[in-house]
Amino acid sequence: MAAFRWAAAAAACVALSASGARTDELMQKSGLNAQIGQFEKLVLRGVEEGIADSVQNRRGKDLTPEERTQLRSIVSTSFNPQRLRGEVRASLGKILSPADESAVLTWLDTDLGRRIAAIDVKYAEITVTMPERQLVGQVADARKGLTETRVALLRRLGSALALGEASTRTVTNILTSIMYGVMSSLDLSVADVDLIKRGLEARRDNIAHAMRQGAVARYAHQYQSLDDEDLERFVNFVESPAGLKFYDATAAALEQAISQASREFGKQFGEIAKQRKERKPA
Secondary structure (H helix, E strand, O other): OOHHHHHHHHHHHHOOOOOHHHHHHHHHHHOHHHHHOOHHHHHHHHHHHHHHHHHHOOOOOOOOHHHHHHHHHHHHHHOOHHHHHHHHHHHHHHHOOHHHHHHHHHHHOOHHHHHHHHHHHHHHHHHHHOOHHHHHHHHHHHOOOOOHHHHHHHHHHHHHOOHHHHHHHHHHHHHHHHHHHHHHHOOOOOHHHHHHHHHHHHOHHHHHHHHHHHHHHHHHHHOOOOOHHHHHHHHHHHHOHHHHHHHHHHHHHHHHHHHHHHHHHHHHHHHHHHHHHHOOOO
């Protein structure tokens, strides 16, 4: 599963997202509901690409048609959009005050707020549907020729959204949770999972640094349709007390919901792995 694609999707969601109907309104207007709906496709594509790579490198066997159907069913159940939305909604409702909600909704009701929400939704779709090599190339190209003013604004945006830390936590938790679930289903010791987790944790600072370094290019690509004036207005909102609380709450809510979903997926997918291991060669 490509870490770049996971990180890009996680960052796109963090660049969005509180009680009852007001929270529903926030999630709908920010585009968070639409973005959460992309995780099912993201996971399925990532796992299928990982299996294809394993087969190509002669490290594993391809899935049978029956196993592929099982995989799709497991992904659909574990990353059910409605359930994920419910979990994120509950988390936001506990963190955001009525005043926070009001400030964010005021921003989302502006023309620029609506435009940025639309950009974020579209970018979340791109991270799932675009071939990774093409996406990486476009992001790299977007970094070229930026003015100092533009770079400074994009760095402020990345800093306020804590892109490196948030994306690193999400990627680490997803990978660890899936591995833990698979190991549990195979009745194997979790020592290997702990070892992998320690390895990821040891690399956390390096991964976060790389994410921060890449934030300028990634946001340059995502928000290339905004001129400097509109980009600065967006950054000013993100840096405001309500903006910071909103995006921090969104990142935490997504991290918790996705980690749980990943753990459940890993456990169920482990059953497929267990059956494949027990199946005798023809």
